[in-house]
Amino acid sequence: MKIKEITALPFPIIVTEEDGLIKDYNHNAQQVLQTIARGEHLTKLVKTIYESKSYQLVSYKGKNYLLLSKTEDTEIFYMLFNGDDHYNLMEKLKELDKSNRELDAIIENSYDGIYITDRDGMTLKTNSAIERITGIPKHYYVGKNINELIRRGILKASVTPRVVETRDTVSLVQKNHNQKETLLTGSPIFNEEGEIEKVVTNIRDLSDLNKLTEQLNKAQKLNEKYKHELEKLKAHTRQDPHIILNSKKMQELFTIAERLANVDTTVLILGETGVGKDVFARHLYRVSNRYDQGKFIKVNCGAIPKDLLESELFGYEAGAFSGANRSGKPGMFELADQGILFLDEVGELPLALQVKLLRVLQEKEIQRVGGTKMKKVNVRVVAATNQDLKQMVRDGEFREDLYYRLHVVPVSIPPLRERRDDILPLVQYFIDQNNQKYEISKSFDRDLKEFCYHYHWPGNVRELSNLVERLMLTVPTKVLKRKDLPDEYHTKEEQVTMTIVDDQPQPKIKKLKEAVEDAEAETLRQAAQTWKTTYEIAKQLETSQATVVRKLKKYHISFE
Structure with a gap:
């Protein structure tokens, strides 16, 4: 040119x-x-x-x-x-080249094995992790068909054909030729026409994961064992933060509990309502060998309707009654097998059930409602009541043979007014508990604590707990004072000072039990004049019909 x-x-x-x-x-x-x-x-x-x-x-x-x-x-x-x-x-080629390098690095550095084939099963690419999992160099696979590798025994099975067939992700668990358990997950890659172009298989070695799971399970079991041992140690050394044992009487009682812990004799816990009978029963369970073998099951005999109590205690077979579970249901005795069954308010048990309870205590076996076979159970029974069972025996309301079977080792929990050394520590315990529960910061002043110490607490620990919580939630100030007490406690302040002086003469007043009985009798007389059946009285007074019958008989009250 x-x-x-x-x-x-x-x-x-x-x-x-x-x-x-x-x-x-x-x-x-x-x-x-x-x-x-x-x-x-x-x-x-x-x-x-x-x-x-x-x-x-x-x-x-x-x-x-x-x-x-x-x-x-x-x-x-x-x-x-x-x-x-x-x-x-050129810029797109650079980006593509960069993406390819990054993708290659991701595939190569993946801890899981990556295995890429075309739709016909020809191996296109794999990574170094495949060598660790299978023990065979990665280049050995490239260019070989998976069917050929399966025939040679290199692969046990492949998800590629199933992915192509189902056009969806497929997973399977298998052991490879090294006997390592692996999880294979194959996923399809589609082209622009919607046809499967490649299959990417992720191969995860489950042996390490299985070892970690096994080690975790062992650690959890060991942790539970140490927790149980620590609970028992705390209980034996009286370090349980939920039990206040400042008074000598309570220390002696809980020492008795430790002596009774590993014998299977029946224990009858006596005491007024709210004294902490269930706390004693749980402590007895925590320091016993049964703590590691079975559960602590509590049944309030007065809170369950009498027509349901039998099935709750002894369970029932399938079809035992209308509305029963088709597969039956185990009762509390079965659930407490190898553990402790705590029968609270045992005096509320109907006479018919007292016979069955006596049989369990004597024969160590139960029969479900609607069942025909006897079943052995290894249960330690701890019972509690705030009633006079001996008087109930005399009145014909409690079986004498069951009374003596339960009364093997009676333990009487003293009321709070007879163990005043526990009052202030209990007050502080309930304050700390509520501060943490409601995320507040409140305290009692000295005068209010002095009131708590001197008050006679007819409702015992339960009343004290309720009063502390009530004051902390209803009074807006951070430091609670005596003037913050509810009105019903202000009217009783004069009575407080009459009950605390040990060596000084006290006013001539009725004993609390006599005052309670007088009020109870007057209420029942008015009720008998107003309503015509014991069921109506029980409903209005919010108690059981059996209790109403017993009280009417006790006070010689009849319907007019």
């Missing part, structure tokens, strides 16, 4: 010497490269972005151009074209 011929060409042309100095150019080149001049070096005119043997990608004033070159003798002819498309293509 002659230099003079370039002026006739319809696209930009630049002619340079071999050393790159611009020798000539046409009008089209001058329109694109306005600052072009003869004798100037081409590399100073344009910035090279990319260069190969046949072309260059250059930029001039922010625009991209493609330079195609041809050498003739000592001259180089450059044809100039728009390079934006080529530049964009």
